[in-house]
Amino acid sequence: MAGLLRRSSRNHLFRHPGQLVLALLGIALGVAVVIAVDLALDSAFRSFELAGEAVSGRATHVIGEDEGLDERLYTRLRVEQGIRNMAPLIRDDVALAQDSDDRYTLYGIDPLIEKDFRAAWQKQPAGGDSGRLLRKLLTEPNGVLIGERTARRLNAAAGDTFPIRTATGLHVLTIIGLIEAPDAVAEQLLDKVIVADIATVQELTGLYGRLSRIELMLPEGAEQGPVPERIRRALPASLRIAAVETLAQAAREMTEAFSVNLKALGLLSLLVGLFLIYNAMLFLVVQRRGLIGILRALGVTRREIFGLILQEALLLAVTGTLLGTLAGIGIGGFLLPSVSATLSSVYFATGSGTLLIAPEQIFKAAALGIGASLLAVLPPAFEATQVSPAAALTRSRLESGSKRLVRLGLGLGLLLIASGLTVIELSESSIRFSLAGIFLLMAGFALLTPAATLGMMKGIGRLVESRSIIGRLPVRLISAEISRTGIAMAALMIAVAATIGMDLMIASFRQTVSDWIRTSLQGDLYVTLTGNPAAPGKAAKNRELKAAIQALPGVDVTSSVLRTSLPAPTGPVPATVFDLTARSHAGFLLLQASDSAWERFELEPAILVTEAFAYHHRLKLGDTLTFLTPTGHVIYQVIGIYADYSGDRGHIAMSRRQYLRHWPDPGFTGIGVYARREADITGLEKSIRRTLSAGQTLRSARVIYEASMHVFEQTFTITETLRGLAAGIAMIGVFGALTALQLERARQIGILRAIGLTPGQLYRLIAAETGLMGLCAGLFALPVGGLVAYELIFVIYRRSFGWTMAFHFHPEILLYGLLLAFGAALLAGLWPARKMARINPAEALRTE
Numbered sequence: 001m002a003g004l005l006r007r008s009s010r011n012h013l014f015r016h017p018g019q020l021v022l023a024l025l026g027i028a029l030g031v032a033v034v035i036a037v038d039l040a041l042d043s044a045f046r047s048f049e050l051a052g053e054a055v056s057g058r059a060t061h062v063i064g065e066d067e068g069l070d071e072r073l074y075t076r077l078r079v080e081q082g083i084r085n086m087a088p089l090i091r092d093d094v095a096l097a098q099d100s101d102d103r104y105t106l107y108g109i110d111p112l113i114e115k116d117f118r119a120a121w122q123k124q125p126a127g128g129d130s131g132r133l134l135r136k137l138l139t140e141p142n143g144v145l146i147g148e149r150t151a152r153r154l155n156a157a158a159g160d161t162f163p164i165r166t167a168t169g170l171h172v173l174t175i176i177g178l179i180e181a182p183d184a185v186a187e188q189l190l191d192k193v194i195v196a197d198i199a200t201v202q203e204l205t206g207l208y209g210r211l212s213r214i215e216l217m218l219p220e221g222a223e224q225g226p227v228p229e230r231i232r233r234a235l236p237a238s239l240r241i242a243a244v245e246t247l248a249q250a251a252r253e254m255t256e257a258f259s260v261n262l263k264a265l266g267l268l269s270l271l272v273g274l275f276l277i278y279n280a281m282l283f284l285v286v287q288r289r290g291l292i293g294i295l296r297a298l299g300v301t302r303r304e305i306f307g308l309i310l311q312e313a314l315l316l317a318v319t320g321t322l323l324g325t326l327a328g329i330g331i332g333g334f335l336l337p338s339v340s341a342t343l344s345s346v347y348f349a350t351g352s353g354t355l356l357i358a359p360e361q362i363f364k365a366a367a368l369g370i371g372a373s374l375l376a377v378l379p380p381a382f383e384a385t386q387v388s389p390a391a392a393l394t395r396s397r398l399e400s401g402s403k404r405l406v407r408l409g410l411g412l413g414l415l416l417i418a419s420g421l422t423v424i425e426l427s428e429s430s431i432r433f434s435l436a437g438i439f440l441l442m443a444g445f446a447l448l449t450p451a452a453t454l455g456m457m458k459g460i461g462r463l464v465e466s467r468s469i470i471g472r473l474p475v476r477l478i479s480a481e482i483s484r485t486g487i488a489m490a491a492l493m494i495a496v497a498a499t500i501g502m503d504l505m506i507a508s509f510r511q512t513v514s515d516w517i518r519t520s521l522q523g524d525l526y527v528t529l530t531g532n533p534a535a536p537g538k539a540a541k542n543r544e545l546k547a548a549i550q551a552l553p554g555v556d557v558t559s560s561v562l563r564t565s566l567p568a569p570t571g572p573v574p575a576t577v578f579d580l581t582a583r584s585h586a587g588f589l590l591l592q593a594s595d596s597a598w599e600r601f602e603l604e605p606a607i608l609v610t611e612a613f614a615y616h617h618r619l620k621l622g623d624t625l626t627f628l629t630p631t632g633h634v635i636y637q638v639i640g641i642y643a644d645y646s647g648d649r650g651h652i653a654m655s656r657r658q659y660l661r662h663w664p665d666p667g668f669t670g671i672g673v674y675a676r677r678e679a680d681i682t683g684l685e686k687s688i689r690r691t692l693s694a695g696q697t698l699r700s701a702r703v704i705y706e707a708s709m710h711v712f713e714q715t716f717t718i719t720e721t722l723r724g725l726a727a728g729i730a731m732i733g734v735f736g737a738l739t740a741l742q743l744e745r746a747r748q749i750g751i752l753r754a755i756g757l758t759p760g761q762l763y764r765l766i767a768a769e770t771g772l773m774g775l776c777a778g779l780f781a782l783p784v785g786g787l788v789a790y791e792l793i794f795v796i797y798r799r800s801f802g803w804t805m806a807f808h809f810h811p812e813i814l815l816y817g818l819l820l821a822f823g824a825a826l827l828a829g830l831w832p833a834r835k836m837a838r839i840n841p842a843e844a845l846r847t848e
Helices: 002-015 017-056 071-080 111-117 130-139 148-154 184-189 198-205 226-234 244-254 256-287 289-297 302-346 359-386 402-426 431-463 469-480 482-520 538-550 597-603 611-616 656-660 681-691 701-715 717-744 746-754 759-801 811-828 830-837 841-845
Strands: 061-070 086-096 099-109 143-147 161-166 169-179 193-197 210-216 241-243 525-529 555-566 573-579 589-593 606-610 624-629 632-643 652-655 670-675 696-700
Touching: 017 302, 017 359, 017 717, 061 071, 071 086, 071 210, 071 226, 086 111, 086 198, 099 161, 099 198, 111 130, 130 143, 130 169, 130 193, 143 148, 148 169, 161 198, 169 193, 193 198, 226 241, 256 359, 289 302, 302 359, 302 717, 402 431, 402 482, 431 469, 431 482, 431 759, 469 482, 469 759, 482 589, 482 701, 482 717, 482 759, 482 811, 525 538, 525 681, 525 701, 538 555, 538 670, 538 681, 555 656, 573 656, 597 606, 597 632, 597 656, 606 611, 611 632, 632 652, 652 656, 670 681, 681 696, 696 701, 701 717, 746 759, 746 841, 759 811, 759 830, 811 830
Parallel strands: 099 193, 143 169, 573 652, 606 632
Antiparallel strands: 061 210, 061 241, 086 099, 086 161, 086 210, 143 193, 161 169, 525 670, 525 696, 555 573, 555 670, 589 632, 606 652, 624 632
C-alpha cells in the first residue's frame, strides 16, 4: 500500500506541473530573499573586517588617535618598557597626480618588525622573494609594493614608476614588487593599497616623527597581565589600548539597526511566501480530493494520508530550498553593491566586489525554508485527514467548513494583533522585539482578511443586488470560496500594506531629512579640507586659508568645523568642533536647550549632543560627559539636544574655543562661507577657488543638498528592492490561487456555459472577480499600511537610530497601493480567466 501511495503522489505531481512549479516557487523565493540579505550583509561586514586584518595581520590590540601619535611613544614602549611584539604604522590617503579624485591608501610599515605580524603584504609577492623585497623597501628611494589588481589598473609592472600627490606635493614612486593575492577576496582588499617603508611615508607626507597607530600582538587571555599594565602606565592620559576584535565588534554594533531592518524585510518576503506555500500545498490536496476519497474508501488510514502529504511537502521543501539557495546567492550578489554603498556612505568604507558565502548562513536559511514549508502544509494535511470518504468524493461540500475557519481566523487574528501591540509597548528599546511585534500585527491582519472580505462582499452585494446575474456573480463567487480566495488576498494585502507602510515612512523620512539639510546649510559656500590631521603645518595653513577667504570682497563672515573623536573613559566619542557665527546658530534644530545655551556653549565647558547620541547614551539636559585630555579629566555638561540625521549613532558638538583649551589645534575639516546680501555668488565662488590648493574642494549649498539627497536615495535602494520582491511573491501567490481555482470551479463553469454564458462573458466575469479581489485587498491594506508606517516612524526607527521623524501624509502613496493591489490581481487573473473561458461544459459537469 505504501508503494501505491508513493506512486499516486508522484504521478499526480507530474500531471500537474503548474501547481508543482508554484509550490516550488513559493518556497524558493522566500528562502532566496532571506539568504540574499544575509549573504549581502555578512559579505559587506566581512569585507570591512578582512580589510582591517589585511592591514593588522596578527595584531590583537592597537593604540592610536585621530591626530596621530608621537613616534617617541613607540620608542619608549619598546626600549624603556621592553615591549617587543609591537609594530608602528602610518596611514594616509593620497591621490594619483593625473586624477585627484582617484584615492589610494598609503601604508608605512617597519619591514624588519612587520615580518612577525604576517600582514597581508607578507604573502609571497609575485616574481620574487618576500624577504628580499621587504629589505628593498628600506634601501630603494620611494620604493613601494602594490597589489596585482592595482598594477593592472595603473597598467604598470615591477620596475615602473607612477606619480602621486600628497600634502607635500607631487612625488614619483618606484614599484619594487607586486603583492600576490592568494584569492579573489584578498586581491580586492589589497586594491588601491600602496605599501612603503615608514621612513619613506614620513618623507612623502611630511609626517616626520608621527605615527598613525601602534599595533600590538598580545597572547590570548593576557589583556589583564603585566605587559598590558606596563603599556597602560606608559600611555598619556588621553590614550587607551583597544582590542582589534572589540573595534570590529563595535562596527557591527554600530550597524545593528541597519542589519536588523534589512533582515526583517527579508523575513517579510518569507512571510508572504508562507501564504504562497500554504496556498499551493492546499490546492495540491484539493486536486486529489477525489483520489483521497477513493483511497480512504479502500482502507487507507488517516495517518497514512497525513504522512503522504508531509512526505510530499518535505520533498518539495528540500527541492525548493535548494533552488532558493542558488537563487539567493545570485540575488545576494545583486544586492551586495547596494548594501556596501549604504554602509560606505553612512557608516564606514567597505569593499563591494566579492560575495562571501558562509555555510552557516546557508544552513540557517535552509532550515528556515524547510521548517516554514512543513509548518505551512500542516493545515492542508490535517484537513485531508478529517474529511470522510463520502465527503471527499463530493466536490460541492468543499467549502462546508469555511465559515467556521473564517471565525477561527478572526479570533486568532484579533489575538495576534493584541499580542503585537503588547510586545511593541513592552519591548522598550529592543529592535528585534519591536519588529516581532510588527510581524504579529501583520499576521493578525492577514488572518482578519477573510472575515473583512466577507464583510466587504456583503456591502458590495447590496449595491449590485439590482444588477444582472453576471453583475452579482463575482461577489458571490468570492464569498463562496473564501477559504481559497481569502489566502491569496491575505498574501496580497500583506505585501501591499508593507509597500504602503514603507513608502509612507520613506517619504516622511525624505521630507524630514530634506527640511533638516536646508535648515543646516545656512552658509552659501562650503570648503572641504582633506589631509592627515597630523601633517605638520596643517593647522596654520587652514587658518591662513580661512583668513584669506574672510578677506575676499563679498564675504560677510566665515565659520569652521572639525570632525574628530575625543577620548573618554568608555572609548572614543565622535565630536564636531564648531567655530560658529550668529548666522550659524539658525542651522541647529534645537529640540531641547537650557537658558542662554549659545552663550554657555562658547564660555563654559558645555556641549550640545545630537538626538541620536542622547538616545543611545540615555542623556538628558544637565547630564555630564567626562573626556580624557592631555592634562587630565574634564567634565562637560549637556546644555542642548538638536536634530541631526547625518549618522544613526550621533555625536557631540563642542565650541572651538573650549576644544583648544585642552587639545592641540589640528586645523579644520571644513569652512563655511556666508556671503553679503549684495554679493555675486558666482564671482565669489571663482575667487575662492583661486585660493584653494590640492585636496581642497568648494561646493555650494545647493550642490551639497543634492549630493546629500542622492546618498539618502542610495540608502533606501536596497529597501525598495526587497519591498518589490515581497510584492512580486504576493502577485505570484494570487496567480497561483486563481489558476488553481479553475479546477475547483469546473462544475460551476460547466453550468454557466450550459445555460448560455459565452466565453467572452465568462472572461469578463472572472476578470471582474479578480479585480474585485485586488480592490478589497487594497482597501484593507490602506489602514494596515498606515499603522505599519506609524510603527516604523515612531517606534522602529526611533529605537533603531534614535531619530524623531515627522509624519508626512501622502495621499498619492495610498492611491498607488490601491492601484498596485487592483492591477496585480487583475493581471494575475488574465491567464486563468482565458483558460476558464475555454472549458468544455460537458467535461466540467462530469466532475461532480
